[in-house]
Amino acid sequence: MKNFQLIHQRRVLGILCLFLAPLSIAFGLFSHTNPEHWWYSISATYYANSNMLMIGLLFTTSVFFITYQGYDIIDRIITDFSALFALGIVTFPCNIGIYSRVGLFQLPVGTSNIIHYCCAAGLFLSFAIMIIFRFPKSNGTVTRKKVTRNIIYYVCGGVILLFMIWQLITNLIHLPGYWTIIDETVMLTAFSIAWLVKGESFKTFNDDEEPTLS
DSSP: OOOHHHHHHHHHHHHHHHHHHHHHHHHHTTOSOSOTTTTSOTGGGGGSTTHHHHHHHHHHHHHHHHHOOOSSHHHHHHHHHHHHHHHHHHHSOOOOSSOSEETTTTEEHHHHHHHHHHHHHHHHHHHHHIIIIITTOOSSOOOHHHHHHHHHHHHHHHHHHHHHHHHHHHHHTTOOTTHHHHHHHHHHHHHHHHHHHHTTOOGGGSOSSSOOOO
């Protein structure tokens, strides 16, 4: 029998992360008092009028990660780390050059910034690990559609890793800061596609026979 709760969780996770970047930016456009470059990254919207969306969606995502059952203890460990990293991103804000102390614990902004970027890197890395190494696993017969799904997982996970590397390069060679929001949007879209496919959101990729969860 299908585990419809698990399917629902996967779909919600995919949808939440798919809309995180566009909603944070779109609603930020309603204000003319946001700090300069507030739209350069999702993290920077913490200081914009749309911070409720950034904080709320990441916190909600963290809750879904911490409650995600998965198939075994390894799945749960990975998603528990994802939950921890997502909370870290909103608890320890990035530095946009305005405040000296920031976040829940009012840490020096430099310290908060380091923790923030470590959490962001950890979050995307946990995404890639889950998608590449856990999603393709199967408990039964590997059908042709399962092979197709696995290809999608490998591509999505690979895109996340590739753009993590590209984001590091953009920082090293000092490309314009808005590359961050582009990279984040691409990585979150890849994450969302993988989780929506895993959540059986697209009938064309689902097995016709039971069980479809594999």
